[in-house]
Amino acid sequence: MAAELELMQGTLDLIVLKALTWGPMHGYAVARWVRDTTEEDLLVEEGALYTSLHRMERRGWIAAEWGLSDNNRRAKFYQLTGAGRRELKAQAAAFSRYATAMFKVLQTA
């Protein structure tokens, strides 16, 4: 297992929004998706992940509803709203520009 990377400020929201583009998910599923996708390179503290979910729900980027999970338990499902999709697009674009810029800086010998 590679050394875990500390999560950069503000990127957690972006990750969660991206996860939800796959469809409605409960918190645990989001956490697992993050872990699987990053192959555990990113250290995402699960508590922070829930904080992000609830905060974005309050902002109206995602909406929540109680439903049944695969094993027939009541679970809170989150999904993207229109505003959330727009936010994801904007944040993703901003992050790409940032990453490219950083990359350029670091490549200079």
Add this chain to the structure above:
Amino acid sequence: MSPSIRWPGLRRVFRLGRAADVEREVDEELRFHLDLAARELVARGLPEADARREAERRFGDVRATRALLVATDRGRVASERRADWWGAFRQDLRYAVRGLRMKPGFTAAVVLTLGLGIGANATMFGIVDRLLLKPPAYLADAGRVHRVWFVRRTSEGRDFAGTNTSYRRYHDLASDTTHFDVIASFVDPSVAVGVGTDAQERHVLGVTASYWRLFAMRPVVGRFFTSEENREPTGTPVAVLGYDYWRSAYAGRADAVGKTLRVGQRDYTIVGVAPAGFMGTSMGNVVAVLPITAALFEAIGQAEILGLYGFSWPEIVVRRRAGVGVAAADAALTLDFQRSYAQQRVEQPGLPPIGEFRPRAVAASVLRDAGPGESSEAKVALWLVGVAAIVLIIACANVGNLLLARAFGRRREIAVRLALGISRTRLMVQLLTESVLLALLGGAAGLAIAQWGGGLLRGTLIPDVDWTSTLADPRVLGFGAAAALAAGLLAGLAPAWQAVRSDVAPALKAGVREGTFHRSRTRTALLIVQGALSVVLLVGAGLFVRSFDKVRGVRLGYDADRLLWVNPVMRSVKLDTAPASQLRDRLAAAALRVPGVEASTRAGSVPMQGGWWWNVVVPGLDTAYTNHVGGGQMLLQPASPEYFQAMGTRLVRGRGFTEADQATSPLVSVLSRAMATALWKGADPIGRCVKISADTAPCRTVVGIAEDIVQSQFGGEPELTYYVPTTQWHPEGGGLFVRTRGPADRYAEPVRVALQREMPGDAYVTTRPMSDLLGTRMRQWDLGATMFTVFGVLALLVSAIGLYSVIAYGVAQRTHELGVRLALGAESRDLVRLVMGEGLRLAAIALTLGLAVALIAGRFVAPLLFETSPRDPVVLAGVVVVLLLTSLAASAVPALRAARVDPNRALRDE
């Protein structure tokens, strides 16, 4: 996992997580996560107990996170609630706006009706607020500041309250620092300000230095003056400018400070400028504030008056120390007043003893009109507040009626919505939103009306108050908004209630027209209330119009409309007796040369304004008797030979004065009839002797009797007046009366210009129509008559519209029934009689109720009337006729429409 389809409306209805559920849901969500995480770890081979712990470790600080999530969700739920509320509100508002736009005629009628009602109320509130409620600008601790009233027992045994006192008395009171932290005195005279052609009589304020401490304010530039500058006898000539005057005369320049301003006889150094809106404790704008000693000197021209108890003019304002009650303040002031009066009696032994005079002082409201001697205008204004409220109630009743009719027309729509499951509360809120929206529109219209009409009314009826614009006064705006809100709820409640209460089934079953006609009892009741209230207002209007008419009809004893009072103001010009008298004679001659002037005469006293009050002593009659007769006050009028002819005062017996009555010839006098009768009862007064003021004065032989004149009050006992030739009484003083061919106000300026040419140095003349001075005294009835009439007619109009709409609506509803009647052989005129009879029956009930209320209320308004009984038969009969005619007119139109019903069509429509 199942994605579900949602839309915002439904989401709102089946909303997740209401406040109480928030914690439960967060717990459930976290438990779900931890369970799943633990299960996964177990699947990887961890023992059950360790798996749980490991899951929690990976999660982080569970308790802190939980608290954070709960807080976040609470915020979300609260803001969603707000959004729901706003959403519903906006929906209701859109619904209401759409409904109103579909019926522009209805909307206009309602907005106008409410606008008139709210406008009337905003106007009256503005007046009463200014006169009775709003403390003066900048006044600090207004609740502890009082104007001092001095109460004394008159010889007739009545209490007389007044605010004017002497500067000497102020000194006696000012030492009481245990009860008061500020004791200040002020006068507000009009004196000449400026030089040359700019010289004009303007309103200035003379105050003690302590007066400034009453106000929490700083000068805009410069400083206020000190008590050293208010030194006796004539004060240091320093002035603080009023803000508006500073802006207009000095363009608001800071270097105005240090310049000089001519006030009265002296040049005053400007030391500062008061902030905008400062008017002291008076109602008018002030040009400048001077030390009170200086102001008194400029206004009176004598410095000795400062030491005289008998010279009464300044007023006193005090501020109680914190912790001193009003009763304690009254007691302290009374004690000081009594001590001061005792001292006064030492100097003037002729005054009545303290037990008889009963001096008492009262710390009353700082606003004069709210004090114990409240002005008649304020009383009338308070009555008018009630009247305006009645107008608004009538307007509300009328609008309620219109809304009821509308709700009746919409009962199918409402039934459908109820059947579809809208909650009754929600429906009621929706209907109320509509009426409140209407009322707010009406409120806007009302404020516009108050701004325009109110400005007109206040300016003409109570002119000497500096009014702020209605729309600039936040208190009036607030009042207008509150009145609109109340009106909307009041007018909308009954219709909304009735609509909501209605039974769904029958309304849905029956077609609109088949709904059996039954007159709504609520609507009839509202109509009768409107009519009855209109009757009350009309009776009030009639009573005040009669009073005003009677006041105007009072025989004054002089032709007020055709007289100008000319007052020469000498300023720094000092003339001896002979030249001063000659100047006045020259003025009288010059006035005659002005085209349109018929006569001019010298005089010293001015009815309604003031003059020489000197009691006479009659040999053989007890002084105590003559001092009390006829109210104890006798007006002395110095007059030239032309006087009686010029004034239009009739001589009843004997002669007036002639050119032969010179300073050196035998002293003569003319008495008013009431004075002669009071002194000698029935005996012949001609040839008798009167002495002015003292037994040691020379005898003046009575040579004539003149008719009584109105000096200072309308009605009541005739006042006592006597005349002596100008040549024989201070020939150097006084002014002129000028008699003009037409209304005197037109000649005021030409006469002033012509006479100004005769004035030496910086002396000048002022001219004032006598009718102005009278107008001030008639204002009470003028105000009452105008406002009651305006409001009464308004109320009648609104009620007539209401009656018309109800009857017309009834006719429309009964078209079918009327058609049947016609088909069965009824004549058109039977139908007219049927419909009009209904209108008249309602009018008769309203009349009976209204007259009953008017007769009861009349007793309370009686003191404000002038020689008019509150049961004046002419007024009552007039109101009956007016109301019956109005209701005939209002029901005639629908009645004629009923008569034109075509039985064929009415029946075919079935």
